[in-house]
Amino acid sequence: MGQHVTDKSCECVAAAREQVEEVAFASRNVFENEPDGRLAERRARLADPGFENARIVSAGSEATETLINMTRQLAVVRGQGTRWTVPSPNPSYHGTSLGAVAVTGAPDSEAICPPVRRIMPKALRSLSYRVPEYVTDSYADHGANVLEQLTLDEGKESIPSLILEPVGGLATGGLVGTAGFYKALRDICDRNGFPLYVRRADA
Numbered sequence: 001m002g003q004h005v006t007d008k009s010c011e012c013v014a015a016a017r018e019q020v021e022e023v024a025f026a027s028r029n030v031f032e033n034e035p036d037g038r039l040a041e042r043r044a045r046l047a048d049p050g051f052e053n054a055r056i057v058s059a060g061s062e063a064t065e066t067l068i069n070m071t072r073q074l075a076v077v078r079g080q081g082t083r084w085t086v087p088s089p090n091p092s093y094h095g096t097s098l099g100a101v102a103v104t105g106a107p108d109s110e111a112i113c114p115p116v117r118r119i120m121p122k123a124l125r126s127l128s129y130r131v132p133e134y135v136t137d138s139y140a141d142h143g144a145n146v147l148e149q150l151t152l153d154e155g156k157e158s159i160p161s162l163i164l165e166p167v168g169g170l171a172t173g174g175l176v177g178t179a180g181f182y183k184a185l186r187d188i189c190d191r192n193g194f195p196l197y198v199r200r201a202d203a
């Protein structure tokens with residue numbers, strides 16, 4: 001979950017300053033404070049069943065990085081260390097940090113990234129407008145087939161998870177896919193033994 005603070009006079013800034021002053025130690029892997037833990041617990045309590053844990057992050061890009069890291073860690077502890085290719089549907093937007101650009105489906109950002117980061121393979125997302133050469137449902141089927149093929153090409157044993165932005169953000173302005181598309185993606189993930197991570201950005 002990411003939270004932006006844009007109003008410098010708001011009480012969030014004062015609370016953040018107060019909390020920062022109380023943090024005794026922070027390293028790249030270990031950082032928490034007591035209000036952060038309380039907020040995560042409260043967020044998880046308010047969420048639907050199945051969301052029993054929450055982790056608070058600074059922004060959407062960090063949420064994506066965290067997701068990729070968790071995905072990889074989960075694969076490793078399950079003895080699936082060969083899984084490190086994280087596909088996502090194209091077009092999509094997952095943020096500006098290097099890991100987030102790698103899973104973002106946007107040719108312009110993909111073009112500048114490769115020297116420092118491997119771009120992850122992209123499938124196609126279901127479109128509800130500007131559907132090229134198909135109608136909505138057949139394009140959704142096509143998108144699911146592209147993912148199925150990608151899974152075969154990459155090898156399912158190399159994929160720790162699929163990252164999906166269910167409602168389009170920056171890349172696709174409020175775009176939603178068909179119900180059949182989301183179900184097809186779920187089925188592909190289940191059949192091939194990797195989790196589907198659904199990311200949601202709240203503006």
Ligand SMILES: Cc1ncc(COP(=O)(O)O)c(C=O)c1O
Binds near residue numbers: 064093095169201
């Ligand atoms: C789905 C999604 N992921 C990640 C981001 C990046 O978020 P941030 O700019 O907070 O890093 C956005 C921003 O629009 C987004 O829509």
